[in-house]
Amino acid sequence: MNFCFVYDGSFEGFLTAVFEAYRLKLPVRSFAAAARYSPNLFEEHYSIETSSEAADRVWKRIAEQGGEFIGKMIFASFLSELPDVERLIWEYLQKLFSEDGKTFALNPISAEAMPLIRITNSVRRERDRLHGFLRFQKLEEELFFAGIEPESHIIPLITPHFVRRFPQFSWIIWDINRKKGVFFDRKTVEEITIDRFHLPRFEDDFCKMWKSYHQSACIQERKNPLLQRQMLPRRYWAQLPEKN
Amino acid sequence: MSITLEQKLSILSAAAKYDVSCSSSGSNRNTPEGGFGCGAKQGICHSFTEDGRCVSLLKILLSNNCRYDCAYCANRRSNDIPRATFKVCEVVDLTIGFYERNYIEGLFLSSGVILNPDYTMEALIRVAKTLRQEHRFGGYIHLKAIPGASAELVHEAALYADRMSVNVELPSQKSLLFLAPEKNYESVFRPMNFLAERKTEYLAAPKSSRYTPRFLPAGQSTQMIVGATPDSDLDILRLASGFYRKQRLKRVYYSGYIPINEDARLPVLTSQPPLLREHRLYQADWLMRFYGFQFHEIVDEKIPNLDSRFDPKLGWALRHPEFFPVDLETADYEAILRVPGIGVKSAKMIVQGRRFTAIREEHLKKLGVALNRARYFIRFRGSLRLMNQRAVNEAVWSRQGSLFEPAGLLT
Numbered sequence: 001m002n003f004c005f006v007y008d009g010s011f012e013g014f015l016t017a018v019f020e021a022y023r024l025k026l027p028v029r030s031f032a033a034a035a036r037y038s039p040n041l042f043e044e045h046y047s048i049e050t051s052s053e054a055a056d057r058v059w060k061r062i063a064e065q066g067g068e069f070i071g072k073m074i075f076a077s078f079l080s081e082l083p084d085v086e087r088l089i090w091e092y093l094q095k096l097f098s099e100d101g102k103t104f105a106l107n108p109i110s111a112e113a114m115p116l117i118r119i120t121n122s123v124r125r126e127r128d129r130l131h132g133f134l135r136f137q138k139l140e141e142e143l144f145f146a147g148i149e150p151e152s153h154i155i156p157l158i159t160p161h162f163v164r165r166f167p168q169f170s171w172i173i174w175d176i177n178r179k180k181g182v183f184f185d186r187k188t189v190e191e192i193t194i195d196r197f198h199l200p201r202f203e204d205d206f207c208k209m210w211k212s213y214h215q216s217a218c219i220q221e222r223k224n225p226l227l228q229r230q231m232l233p234r235r236y237w238a239q240l241p242e243k244n
Numbered sequence: 245m246s247i248t249l250e251q252k253l254s255i256l257s258a259a260a261k262y263d264v265s266c267s268s269s270g271s272n273r274n275t276p277e278g279g280f281g282c283g284a285k286q287g288i289c290h291s292f293t294e295d296g297r298c299v300s301l302l303k304i305l306l307s308n309n310c311r312y313d314c315a316y317c318a319n320r321r322s323n324d325i326p327r328a329t330f331k332v333c334e335v336v337d338l339t340i341g342f343y344e345r346n347y348i349e350g351l352f353l354s355s356g357v358i359l360n361p362d363y364t365m366e367a368l369i370r371v372a373k374t375l376r377q378e379h380r381f382g383g384y385i386h387l388k389a390i391p392g393a394s395a396e397l398v399h400e401a402a403l404y405a406d407r408m409s410v411n412v413e414l415p416s417q418k419s420l421l422f423l424a425p426e427k428n429y430e431s432v433f434r435p436m437n438f439l440a441e442r443k444t445e446y447l448a449a450p451k452s453s454r455y456t457p458r459f460l461p462a463g464q465s466t467q468m469i470v471g472a473t474p475d476s477d478l479d480i481l482r483l484a485s486g487f488y489r490k491q492r493l494k495r496v497y498y499s500g501y502i503p504i505n506e507d508a509r510l511p512v513l514t515s516q517p518p519l520l521r522e523h524r525l526y527q528a529d530w531l532m533r534f535y536g537f538q539f540h541e542i543v544d545e546k547i548p549n550l551d552s553r554f555d556p557k558l559g560w561a562l563r564h565p566e567f568f569p570v571d572l573e574t575a576d577y578e579a580i581l582r583v584p585g586i587g588v589k590s591a592k593m594i595v596q597g598r599r600f601t602a603i604r605e606e607h608l609k610k611l612g613v614a615l616n617r618a619r620y621f622i623r624f625r626g627s628l629r630l631m632n633q634r635a636v637n638e639a640v641w642s643r644q645g646s647l648f649e650p651a652g653l654l655t
Contacts, residue, residue: 106596109601210347212250227295
């Protein structure tokens with residue numbers, strides 16, 4: 001019988017599931033977030049209750065075997081939320097936690113590491129893009145709002161950048177499709193989830209001037225819309241004032 | 245008749261757009277106490293215009309009221325175009341308004357020469373100083389060093405800016421004197437050398453406290469126009485290589501000449517911008533900066549121009565069959581880096597990974613190596629494909645030309 005561990009969708013939950021897989025010594029084939037899980041005839045599923053203590057132990061073990069670099073890679077690839085990513089991470093972790101795991105961690109071209117590196121690179125590419133493509137609207141004096149529609153669950157990765165950059169006012173970054181966000185009140189960051197969120201959208205003078213700036217900065221003789229779409233993919237356009 | 249801020253912005257941004265420098269990298273300035281904004285070491289692109297160039301900084305001229313009459317420039321005195329000049333507070337407000345909304349990484353401020361170079365330089369400094377001191381702004385500031393401005397002013401500007409640039413404009417003194425009679429190489433090299441020396445001094449001096457401002461953290465850059473004069477790629481790359489070595493420039497930009505003015509000294513108005521040549525120059529520039537190539541390996545007196553048919557790295561490989569095949573199991577990183585189709589990232593992964601696993605074809609594919617190019621130049625366990633001149637020729641003729649890389653990429 002194959003086992004699928006169903007967890008709550010958080011990174012902590014996933015690490016708890018990994019912990020349980022080791023503790024119960026079950027032949028786990030896959031992991032699934034509760035929200036994305038659909039039962040399957042050929043496997044038995046098993047719900048995992050998140051425990052920060054268990055998660056912490058797994059996280060420490062990862063750091064011990066692979067160092068900070070590997071920990072970051074695993075977290076970033078987890079945030080991709082790709083359908084198969086938990087299995088890839090699980091296969092990687094089994095090798096990492098084995099006897100010669102420390103040596104294994106140094107090899108970037110092992111069959112287990114290569115897919116994770118690829119996924120991590122694409123998540124980080126999206127993080128870097130959103131550092132630039134995220135747009136704040138000024139809702140009122142010192143309150144800013146930004147809506148984003150990223151492919152991966154990027155908010156945990158981009159928040160530190162905006163905390164460092166804009167400590168002087170309050171802001172909300174809202175993932176429109178995941179209905180999750182963060183609120184920064186000039187001191188701390190708080191996670192927020194609201195099911196029905198009314199998206200604000202308005203144009204002030206700066207927004208208008210930005211649009212006309214964007215137009216006039218283009219050199220007509222060099223027009224190359226293909227290159228533009230390659231560098232600024234269509235899926236980001238809905239949230240960019242200069243593209244609306 | 246008064247002119248609105250929006251009109252000014254559109255005049256003075258259109259006037260600045262031919263400056264191709266866009267990067268916001270190299271500075272890791274911290275957010276000032278009680279202020280906002282910070283540097284991002286790797287640079288951040290905030291948008292891309294329809295020409296595919298990145299928008300990272302608010303790139304504007306303080307004024308396009310220029311007293312010079314350089315043949316290639318849209319803002320030359322003799323052109324009949326709308327003129328405008330920003331007030332200092334207008335530039336400051338625009339920068340902050342855009343920055344707060346995360347439209348930009350900071351400000352790129354240049355200017356036509358108003359009255360005289362010192363007057364213009366002072367005006368640019370006032371903008372940067374207001375942003376830094378009154379508004380505690382930590383975002384990126386790129387200032388132009390106005391050729392001919394005094395050393396004290398250039399030095400003061402560098403205390404507020406992250407990067408400064410003086411444009412060399414043309415690849416030879418002769419061309420510059422021909423097209424821009426009011427400028428000369430001396431007026432370009434003096435501020436550039438001055439900044440390079442001051443930066444070396446600052447770096448050598450012990451840091452008195454962590455509050456000591458860093459001097460021009462993102463260094464200097466420059467730009468030259470390509471295709472307006474008969475200078476060869478050898479002239480261009482020799483000059484660029486000197487800038488990287490002697491003046492320690494962070495970037496040299498190449499700007500394919502776009503005919504904007506009717507002038508007997510210039511290519512006709514209907515000529516197309518030399519985009520492919522510009523692209524090949526950037527490839528050569530990359531080879532010098534990241535791949536350990538010297539300019540004379542890329543072009544020399546016998547072949548002074550880059551081949552439009554293939555990229556300069558492949559060109560070098562074809563001229564040096566004795567260097568190949570490179571054995572991926574044993575060769576140094578530097579040698580692997582010279583293989584066409586292998587980039588910095590994959591070369592590093594190969595060197596790191598081969599300690600654990602024998603390199604195989606599927607590894608190379610997954611690492612993103614362009615095997616269709618690389619296969620003729622490499623050897624690894626299980627590879628029987630050795631370098632074969634006919635195969636090389638086929639490869640070269642069948643697949644060149646589509647490798648466009650944006651001219652304004654960061655870094």
